[in-house]
Amino acid sequence: MFDFDMLGLAPELDTALTRAGFTQPTPIQTRAIPLAMEGHDILGLAQTGTGKTLAFGLPIVHHLLGAPGKPQPGTAKALILAPTRELANQIAESLRQLTDGTRLRVATVVGGQSIGRQINLLSRGTDILVATPGRLIDLMERRAVDLGQVRHLVLDEADQMLDLGFIHALRKIAPRLGTPRQTMLFSATMPKQMEELSRAYLTDPRRVQVAPPGKAADKIAQSVHFLPKAEKPARLREILSRDLDALTLVFARTKHGAEKLMKGLVADGFNAASIHGNKSQGQRDRAIRAFRAGEITTLVATDVAARGIDVPGVAYVINYDLPEVPDNYVHRIGRTARAGREGEAIAFCAPDEAELLHEIQKLMKTEIPVASGTSPLRIEGGKAGRREGSAPRRPRGGGNGGAATQAPKRRRPRRRRAA
Structure with a gap:
């Protein structure tokens, strides 16, 4: 050793x-x-x-x-x-x-x-x-x-x-x-x-x-929900309600979107805050401190603002909007399962984001397990195409790198005190 x-x-x-x-x-x-x-x-x-x-x-x-x-x-x-x-x-x-x-x-x-x-x-x-x-x-x-x-x-x-x-x-x-x-x-x-x-x-x-570029940490359990954009707010609230005490990081694509999402969550009684480029440095620092201390349990962020968040207790990362740069998906979900811990990454994929998901899976050389809904894509010779009314394809061979038809139920990872 x-x-x-x-x-x-x-x-x-x-x-x-x-x-x-x-x-x-x-x-x-x-x-x-x-x-x-x-x-x-x-x-x-x-x-x-x-x-x-x-x-x-x-x-x-x-x-x-x-x-x-x-x-x-x-x-x-x-x-x-x-x-x-x-x-x-x-x-x-x-x-x-x-x-x-x-x-x-x-x-x-x-x-x-x-x-x-x-x-x-x-x-x-x-x-x-x-x-x-x-x-x-x-x-x-x-x-x-x-x-x-x-x-x-x-x-x-x-x-x-x-x-x-x-x-x-x-x-x-x-x-x-x-x-x-x-x-x-x-x-x-x-x-x-x-x-x-x-x-x-x-x-x-x-x-x-120590790992192929673009590969997510092994202890991150990933899943994706295929759903219309209009259903994202309700699905997010449903997931957050299952474990109100867990530290959850939610990613939005834009500053305006992150702020709107956070205000909606607060109005519905969730303990949420946001960090993005329109926030002052003092506001961002206070939000991260409160999140690290568990005073805030849901933090809504954009990519740039969230880079550098090192909170060992983050149990879940939710990609409310998929990133336009595939590499950013790897960075986002890396906010959980820090330093050998376990964590869960959940992605929402609206129909107009299907190509983004395809590029993310191409980068990671794996398919993300499907938690709900039907994928609009099929992979043929490395190209993405429309797929009407059919269930997502199960890759050959199975194993950790394969996509399951149904992702495991959301569980609460064991919390460990940071070193």
Whole structure:
């Protein structure tokens, strides 16, 4: 059995891991940490919720603890870029668990917060800077931060950064970084652009892959309901009513749709809140804190706002609207079954979303078990076509990868206290 104490980490890190309740590394950590500690660039591919933050965080903190000297004013020694405010805050929170009681400082700069306060924070210098690309560029343009001392760069959820167009921001940031440096890129999926990104910014990287890109976590029980769009609200309320105490994350496609859905749930007596781009950072932070504490049991979110939600107790993810980008389905359902726990992902598929479901199943190389309704698609030679009045086809062979005619009944996963 492989334990953290076998990695040769600094004593302060062993203490921090014990204090936080971490004893055994996950597969991505087992494979990535030793290579990163040797100084290699890393291209890490793993399902969301498998412990990528520690996979890059532990080696960086280990190296910084062994490096003499404090950061100079306005500088940072390590830079971690994340696509959303929520993910940046989550990463910083995890890193502070590792650096608590040490001389290392962790700073976070994201949009939606006072840039003046962030300028004052950076004026003192920091060991690790966690940032969203847009706000970091704002600070660079104001000459509030000098990245010339950065020797460790991490691009977390890099595929999402590509989707959001942050590649242009990265092109502005990268030339300002110090050299030589170690660069680590982590992602749950591997689109073609990711290979290009790897070639542009990584030097002789070690590829660490613990699951095929696009594959959902094994402990997520998936199902899909085929139904008209007009029936989605009633079906959602029916499902939520079965387990009112379970933490449930509901995904909507648009900001307006998420807010409307949340208000309707609250009006019907459900304990719900929402996070999306029209919410202030303070509102989003408060909603996530309440959700994590169980004060809010249903959180309605859009894709961008929800990236970075790391709540171990999420029992269910409901795709009220299917995402237009298939990769986002994998990211969405990865909000449940975190760190080896069990979880359930339920999708609603209206007739006009059938092609979206087909692309999602094509990405994952599996069919999602059908909980109710009839699929309008048939798969012939990899193409989707209309199918009138017939039941969904049962794939050959069965097994975990096959689709059942009827999905198992919704059950309440066993809750476990977060480590």
